Each structure stands twice: as structure tokens, then as C-alpha cells.
Amino acid sequence: MSTASAARVVIDLDVPGPAISRHLYGHFAEHLGRCIYGGFYVGEDSDLPNEGGIRLDVVEALRALDIPNLRWPGGCFADEYHWKDGIGPKADRPSMINTHWGNVEESNHFGTHEFMALCELLGADAYVNGNVGSGTVQEMSEWVEYLTRDGDSPMVRQRKANGRDEPWKVPFWGIGNEAWGCGGNQRAEAYADLARRYATFCRDHGDNKLYRIAAGASNDDLAWTEALMKAVSCLGCGRTPRNIFQAVSIHYYTVAGTWDSKGSATDFDVEDYYRTIIKAQDIERVIRGHKAVMDAYDPDRAIGLVLDEWGTWWDVEPGTNPGFLYQQNAMRDALVASLHFDVFHRHADRLTMANIAQTVNVLQAMLLTDEDGGLVRTPTYHVFEMNKGHQDAVSVPVHVVERPAPYKLDGKTMELVSVSASVKDGQALISVSNLDPVAPLDVVLDLRGGELRNPAGRLLTASKPQDHNTPSDPQAVSPVSLTGLESDPRGLRVTLPPHSFATVSSAL
Structure with a gap:
């Protein structure tokens, strides 16, 4: 596995955006x-x-x-x-x-x-x-x-x-x-x-x-x-x-x-x-x-x-x-x-x-x-x-202020991090994708205007991007608990494996 890339994502929990139908x-x-x-x-x-x-x-x-x-x-x-x-x-x-x-x-x-x-x-x-x-x-x-x-x-x-x-x-x-x-x-x-x-x-x-x-x-x-x-x-x-x-x-x-x-x-x-x-x-x-x-x-x-x-x-x-x-x-x-x-x-x-x-x-x-x-x-x-x-829920602004360098192929670029967040009924939900197929992602969720109480995470990943579910192995790609969710002076820190999707949810 390659050395982890780093990202910092500013999330304005107290700035309401458009409702997510x-x-x-x-x-x-x-x-x-x-x-x-x-x-x-x-x-x-x-x-x-x-x-x-x-x-x-x-x-x-x-x-x-x-x-x-x-x-x-x-x-x-x-x-x-x-x-x-x-x-x-x-x-x-x-x-x-x-x-x-x-x-x-x-x-x-x-x-x-x-x-x-x-x-x-x-x-x-x-x-x-x-x-x-x-x-x-x-x-x-x-x-x-x-x-x-x-x-x-x-x-x-x-x-x-x-x-x-x-x-x-x-x-x-x-x-x-x-x-x-x-x-x-x-x-x-x-x-x-x-x-x-x-x-x-x-x-x-x-x-x-x-x-x-x-x-x-x-x-x-x-x-x-x-x-x-x-x-x-x-x-x-x-x-x-x-x-x-x-x-x-x-x-x-x-x-x-x-x-x-x-x-x-x-x-x-x-x-x-x-x-x-x-x-x-x-x-x-x-x-x-x-x-x-x-x-x-x-x-x-x-x-x-x-x-x-x-x-x-x-x-x-x-x-x-x-x-x-x-x-x-x-x-x-x-x-x-x-x-x-x-x-x-x-x-x-x-x-x-x-x-x-x-x-x-x-x-x-x-x-x-x-x-x-x-x-x-x-x-x-x-x-x-x-x-x-x-x-x-109500979307809140997300700013990826630090990120790994985009990947370039055929004259086009690909961002390696994707994030969105929302709040509803006193709960926050943050979705983060590490799109890099080979390197982990060390990401800091820089929380502004609020804090997450007792955050919990879930992770969806696989040993390789080609992995899929079959009748003989229906759980090959299925959610597990997101471990390693740590407190950071700016909010939260987590490391995501390559080609993975994670959610973090918490009461505000």
C-alpha cells in the first residue's frame, strides 16, 4: 500500500445551504x-x-x-x-x-x-x-x-x-x-x-x-x-x-x-x-x-x-x-x-x-x-x-482546502477526494470518498460552527476496486465500522483506505 495522502476539509456546520430533497x-x-x-x-x-x-x-x-x-x-x-x-x-x-x-x-x-x-x-x-x-x-x-x-x-x-x-x-x-x-x-x-x-x-x-x-x-x-x-x-x-x-x-x-x-x-x-x-x-x-x-x-x-x-x-x-x-x-x-x-x-x-x-x-x-x-x-x-x-436534510458548505494533487490522464484531471455534509434534526452526516485506488487518505474534518458529540463512522471498501458481491459471497463488499476516528484540534481525523467510502454521523 502506498504512503497516505493528506487532506483537510472545512465544514461549516452552522451555515445552512439548500435542502437536499x-x-x-x-x-x-x-x-x-x-x-x-x-x-x-x-x-x-x-x-x-x-x-x-x-x-x-x-x-x-x-x-x-x-x-x-x-x-x-x-x-x-x-x-x-x-x-x-x-x-x-x-x-x-x-x-x-x-x-x-x-x-x-x-x-x-x-x-x-x-x-x-x-x-x-x-x-x-x-x-x-x-x-x-x-x-x-x-x-x-x-x-x-x-x-x-x-x-x-x-x-x-x-x-x-x-x-x-x-x-x-x-x-x-x-x-x-x-x-x-x-x-x-x-x-x-x-x-x-x-x-x-x-x-x-x-x-x-x-x-x-x-x-x-x-x-x-x-x-x-x-x-x-x-x-x-x-x-x-x-x-x-x-x-x-x-x-x-x-x-x-x-x-x-x-x-x-x-x-x-x-x-x-x-x-x-x-x-x-x-x-x-x-x-x-x-x-x-x-x-x-x-x-x-x-x-x-x-x-x-x-x-x-x-x-x-x-x-x-x-x-x-x-x-x-x-x-x-x-x-x-x-x-x-x-x-x-x-x-x-x-x-x-x-x-x-x-x-x-x-x-x-x-x-x-x-x-x-x-x-x-x-x-x-x-x-x-x-x-x-x-x-x-x-x-x-x-x-x-439541509446541506452545509464543504471546502476541501488541502488535498492530494489531482491525477492526470489523457489531458484530464481527477480529484482524489469527494465530500459532502448535511444536518437534520440535530444530527450531522458527513460523507467522504477516497477515490485514490492505491493510496490511503489521512483526512482532517475541520469543523466550524459546531462540534460532533460521540461521532460514529461506517466504511465501505474492498481489497481491490474490482471486488463485488455474488450469491456465494454476498458480503464481499459491505459496510463495517470505521475505526481510527480520532479527535483533532480542528475537529476529527481519520485515515481511509484506498478506493473507499465513509460516513461520519453524530449529534450536534
């Missing part, structure tokens, strides 16, 4: 591979414990994360999904072909009622993504009515006939998905007009107030965001944007290689590791760019920014269907998640929601399951669990 810890479930069928849903006839076909060990594991919201049914699938095919008796539901993901048959056995039951079991808010690409305004408007309207109407009568008398609460509504690509290959201005039209007919019924999310840009396509902002506001006019949609989305994936050769989730060298973290850290530049555009049209930040797809994307595991996007999840993935959350916390004044892609068996998943009942919590799962105390 719990919805920054949101999730995403698409009809893709084994995310729904074989992941969340096994059917009522399964030998695995289930409720209405929903796999209960998956629910139990996710409830431990305080999962705040779940996005469904896509993704690209959303823009070929027709919701009326997924209601009523299962035997009467027509099947379809999932042309986006594996060209496999979709039974429609998991539909609107099953999704809402899943959200209720999870204690999560529903984020329903409507179909703009191949659907109609009427179809989307009627879906909102079916879900959220009380009293009497054609859609209410149909919902009641299908066994649900009371309307559901559906806070979040997506106006299509990736309209620049799989959602229709549209131009920004053309989609912006559609977003205004569709959002207009997605009504607020009763006390259900929709948070309508316009389908936004890929990566740093700032022109797309500007087109959406122009659709509801004007540059420099100083007025509040028109209340047509309440947020715009962006998507950002950490792809260290190329789209044709993304690399392996577990078989990689140290330069692959560095390239991954450099790519992940670039999310800060991307968010800043979109914020700057939005601030020009909406200086009071009435419209939210939603990162409703993010995470690592690797080549699929050997021998699996390439259209199912099944990949392993290593300690490297956990660090991609931890540094993303630090960025999210810093930009919580505009960033209102984020959804990792995806929750079960797809891309950077929380859980990996098999048909025999196996369930593995991934390293990324543990970052979500260790960080859940940040949900709905």
Missing part, C-alpha cells in the same frame, strides 16, 4: 431485461414469497433504503407503452413486442395497478412516464384521470371496475422520454411545443398536483434545455415562467469506454478505473451548464432540474442477452455513486430529483436476483443506505 435518491424501473419480470415481479404463482406477484424480499431490501420515488415504465419503453393494454384481467391483456430491449414478448401482466401496488409496498412516490413518441394527448390525459381522479367519470368507472375505488396519489409525471432519440428523434423546438401541449392536458384532479417533467437533454446538450426554457419563459424578462411543466430532465451515464466497447464491470485495470472516475466527476460540469441556462430564463428557480437517468454503463455480462443490460456492480460503481451524491447535494438549489438506472438487474442496480430466490445487495446499494440520512 429526498427525491435525489430516486430509482428507475423499466420494462427492460429482468428489472420487472424476475426482478420486482415474479407472478402470483411463484414459489417465492410475493404479494400480488411482487417479490417481497426485493421490497424488504429496498425499504431499508427509504426509497423516495420510483420511475416507470421507462425509459425508451415508455414511448411504445400503451397503458390500457396493462389493466383488467391478466388473461385479457394483449401482449406486445418490446422492440427496444431484446425484441422479446411483453405480457403486460405488470401494469398500472401492479406498479401502484409496488409503490405502496415500497412506501415510495410514483413517477409515471407517459408516451409521447407513439401515443396521443388523449391517451396520456386519460391515464392521469384513471389514476388520480375521484368522483365519477369514464376513466374513474373503468378504474373501479378493475378493483380500485379510491384514486392514487401520483406526484410525478414524465412528458415522454429522450425525445431527441428513442422517443421520436425530434428536434428540440418541435418537442418543446409537444411538451407544452401534452402537459396542458395532464390535469390536476382534486388535490393531486402533478409535477410535470419535460423530457430533456442528453449529457451537455445545453441547446435542448434552452429550447425548453424558451417554451415557458423569455431571456432576461424577469417574469416567472409559465406554469406548464414544472421541471426539465437530463440524462447522464458514466461510460468510460465507447458506446460500442464500454468495458467490463469487473475486469478492468487502474487506467480504466481513473477514466471511469474522471467521467463520473464530469457530471458536475454538466449540471452547472444546465443550471446556468435555466438561471438565465428562470432566475428564481421555479423550474426544477431532474436527472432521471444516471449511473454506470458497462458491457453486459458474458452469456447474457445483450438487450437486457445485465451487468455486475463493483466497488468502483459504489464510488461513482458516492461522488454523484456529493455533486447532487451541492446543486440541490436547482436539482430536485435524480433516478439511478436501474433498481434491479439492469445497469447500476441496487439488487441482483435470480429465479431460484437468490438476492444480492450490490456495493451501490450500500452507498444509498449509508447516505440515506441526507434525505430532506
